[in-house]
Amino acid sequence: MAVSLNVSSVILQSYPEISPWELDLPPVGLVLPPDILPCPYFVDKIKLPALDQARKTGKNPFYFMCMSNPLLLDHPEAACNAPPLPPHGLSPPLPEIARPFSLTPMSFIGGSPPVFNVNLNGAPRALKLASTALHRYYQDRDHVLQFSIELTAYSHLIHHDACKSGAVPRCDGWIGLASQDLQLLATSPLLPEYLKDTLSGGGVLFAKALVLEDLSDAQPLSIRNISTEVADKAMRSLHQIHTAYVLHGNIRRNNIFVTRGGERVVWLGFNHASYGECIISRELLLNELAQLWSFLYEKMIPDAFIGLEDDRIGQEVWMRRMVTSPAQLQRGARPRIPSHSADAEIRKVLLSYPEINVFDWNPPLFNLTPEPKDDHLYDTPEFIAAIKQARRSEMACSPFIKWYGNCPTLLPDDDRFREEITTFDGYVRPDPLPQWASDTPMEMLECLDPFAAHPLIKVRVGNEERLMKFFSGWSTENRYSGLRGPSPRHGFETELSAYSHLSHYGACDEDVVPRCYGWITPSSLLIAMANDMIAKTVVEASKLDNPPAFISPIFSDGHPALALIIEYLPNAEVLTEENATPEIADLTLRAFARIHGCYVCHRDAWGSGNILLVKDTGPDGDHVRVVVIDFDHAQDASKGTLCGWEMLQELTSLWNLFYAYIFPEQRAIREPVAAVQDLNGV
Numbered sequence: 001m002a003v004s005l006n007v008s009s010v011i012l013q014s015y016p017e018i019s020p021w022e023l024d025l026p027p028v029g030l031v032l033p034p035d036i037l038p039c040p041y042f043v044d045k046i047k048l049p050a051l052d053q054a055r056k057t058g059k060n061p062f063y064f065m066c067m068s069n070p071l072l073l074d075h076p077e078a079a080c081n082a083p084p085l086p087p088h089g090l091s092p093p094l095p096e097i098a099r100p101f102s103l104t105p106m107s108f109i110g111g112s113p114p115v116f117n118v119n120l121n122g123a124p125r126a127l128k129l130a131s132t133a134l135h136r137y138y139q140d141r142d143h144v145l146q147f148s149i150e151l152t153a154y155s156h157l158i159h160h161d162a163c164k165s166g167a168v169p170r171c172d173g174w175i176g177l178a179s180q181d182l183q184l185l186a187t188s189p190l191l192p193e194y195l196k197d198t199l200s201g202g203g204v205l206f207a208k209a210l211v212l213e214d215l216s217d218a219q220p221l222s223i224r225n226i227s228t229e230v231a232d233k234a235m236r237s238l239h240q241i242h243t244a245y246v247l248h249g250n251i252r253r254n255n256i257f258v259t260r261g262g263e264r265v266v267w268l269g270f271n272h273a274s275y276g277e278c279i280i281s282r283e284l285l286l287n288e289l290a291q292l293w294s295f296l297y298e299k300m301i302p303d304a305f306i307g308l309e310d311d312r313i314g315q316e317v318w319m320r321r322m323v324t325s326p327a328q329l330q331r332g333a334r335p336r337i338p339s340h341s342a343d344a345e346i347r348k349v350l351l352s353y354p355e356i357n358v359f360d361w362n363p364p365l366f367n368l369t370p371e372p373k374d375d376h377l378y379d380t381p382e383f384i385a386a387i388k389q390a391r392r393s394e395m396a397c398s399p400f401i402k403w404y405g406n407c408p409t410l411l412p413d414d415d416r417f418r419e420e421i422t423t424f425d426g427y428v429r430p431d432p433l434p435q436w437a438s439d440t441p442m443e444m445l446e447c448l449d450p451f452a453a454h455p456l457i458k459v460r461v462g463n464e465e466r467l468m469k470f471f472s473g474w475s476t477e478n479r480y481s482g483l484r485g486p487s488p489r490h491g492f493e494t495e496l497s498a499y500s501h502l503s504h505y506g507a508c509d510e511d512v513v514p515r516c517y518g519w520i521t522p523s524s525l526l527i528a529m530a531n532d533m534i535a536k537t538v539v540e541a542s543k544l545d546n547p548p549a550f551i552s553p554i555f556s557d558g559h560p561a562l563a564l565i566i567e568y569l570p571n572a573e574v575l576t577e578e579n580a581t582p583e584i585a586d587l588t589l590r591a592f593a594r595i596h597g598c599y600v601c602h603r604d605a606w607g608s609g610n611i612l613l614v615k616d617t618g619p620d621g622d623h624v625r626v627v628v629i630d631f632d633h634a635q636d637a638s639k640g641t642l643c644g645w646e647m648l649q650e651l652t653s654l655w656n657l658f659y660a661y662i663f664p665e666q667r668a669i670r671e672p673v674a675a676v677q678d679l680n681g682v
Contacts, residue, residue, distance in 0.1 A: 535550075
């Protein structure tokens with residue numbers, strides 16, 4: 001069980017003393033399955049076009065296949081409120097291995113500074129050399145200073161048992177090397193000529209070496225040995241390093257070694273490390289863990305998936321700043337103070353919904369409004385053509401369903417978060433909407449849809465245009481006998497109650513739903529006029545093959561027909577998969593969150609044309625707003641059966657509809673932009 005909501009600010013409060021893996025609700029994406037794919041039913045024939053695109057454009061099109069970084073700090077101010085690291089003082093210095101010692105070189109491993117496999121006092125060891133003689137070849141590095149940094153780092157790692165855990169090599173201490181020792185090392189197999197000359201030349205002022213565990217059976221991290229299991233071990237090993245209050249400072253493949261069989265992942269290269277109570281902080285340590293997650297799961301595993309071996313590609317993804325920039329998003333008015341646990345964070349942020357709007361938090365919830373994406377601009381014609389071909393034959397869904405990452409409002413699969421809470425502290429049952437007189441004079445203007453389940457007639461009342469939505473028994477009952485949904489009378493009562501809530505709690509005034517002016521028991525004359533308008537519209541539309549929904553004067557139970565008087569919305573079109581945009585998606589989610597704040601769950605949000613895009617013209621030009629209509633399937637709090645998690649589930653379903661279906665589908669079928677210049681300038 002894991003939590004989709006970003007809880008990095010919770011982790012920060014006790015990191016590194018408490019591991020993220022030890023949370024009662026660890027974040028989604030911290031541990032991933034071994035068979036991770038960009039989407040279900042992925043087809044391997046897309047990999048080669050993806051590899052070609054990555055080489056041409058410098059961006060792996062499947063970098064997102066492991067979803068969102070769960071450790072990216074979504075609360076920039078949280079670091080200021082995090083408790084300081086506990087005092088950890090100085091660690092005992094590493095011992096010097098005194099002379100005499102026996103030294104036999106075995107092989108040159110490589111690296112900068114150079115590392116040698118040796119036999120030291122009869123045991124296999126690795127020597128990491130630091131010498132003033134190397135400065136002529138590595139002028140950008142002070143090996144003497146870096147040796148001192150690494151020496152102190154290992155003293156911390158040993159003192160806090162990071163070496164004992166296997167996260168870093170065992171370290172026996174250090175040795176001073178005389179000229180004859182360097183001359184011995186100069187005989188190592190595979191040693192480059194320039195190092196042979198340097199080590200055998202004599203006159204060296206400073207030469208020391210760290211004595212480390214022999215890791216000759218280990219290999220640097222690569223696309224050939226990476227897996228989700230290896231990645232998880234690398235993450236846990238770095239956490240062990242952080243428990244020693246050491247910041248590694250240099251995430252690179254060549255500093256992460258994997259033993260044969262992937263049983264152990266070992267970190268090397270602490271010559272860029274940081275430590276000390278006044279230097280490192282919880283934020284720096286957690287940021288490095290987040291950086292590693294991105295390196296492993298947004299770089300190495302996606303690269304291995306398509307067979308890409310190029311360290312240059314993907315740097316802009318995994319080397320980005322691991323703190324969100326909420327200034328780019330709309331800030332809410334309610335301060336979000338980090339909780340002490342993931343459970344408490346879920347209850348505060350999600351289970352307080354809808355009485356606290358999830359869009360009202362400041363800083364915003366990570367990924368509730370995803371940052372803009374431009375990856376589709378890198379898609380090549382060959383890559384998109386391969387996807388379209390696969391979609392026609394073998395692959396049922398878009399390969400981009402994970403493109404936008406995790407939905408933050410998804411509740412963990414845990415009964416404690418799905419309690420049947422049907423009372424709300426702020427709820428007051430609204431007054432009913434007014435009833436109009438049956439003989440209210442009005443002019444019939446237009447039948448908007450004669451085949452709708454409930455006929456919609458545009459009318460003029462005084463000088464105002466309104467919309468009448470009729471509810472009655474069916475004159476063509478056989479046609480509607482299989483219609484899903486409530487009976488017409490129940491639908492009327494449901495929608496009338498919903499509009500009373502929407503009006504009372506302000507959603508109508510904020511233009512996210514139409515205004516409802518009341519209801520009417522239409523007179524026989526009004527019904528006759530409406531049916532004439534329906535018949536005329538059907539004939540003009542030449543749709544005689546389907547019977548229209550004529551209005552009956554009564555319901556099937558004998559009660560008279562009813563109608564709602566609703567705001568007429570000119571310049572409106574139905575929101576579809578074709579006209580949806582990220583901006584429209586955000587407006588839609590905010591509209592539904594506002595509806596939920598009125599203690600109304602729509603329950604028929606998509607598929608019936610119930611989300612409209614309304615174009616308004618004002619002094620500043622045209623702008624589009626989202627308006628939600630048709631509440632005859634809704635549920636409100638008046639009957640005491642509405643649950644907060646049901647409304648949260650509706651919001652989550654809409655988020656997934658846009659960001660895991662519509663936009664991935666749009667990317668998979670759109671015509672690609674002109675190919676980006678080849679990474680190598682070809």
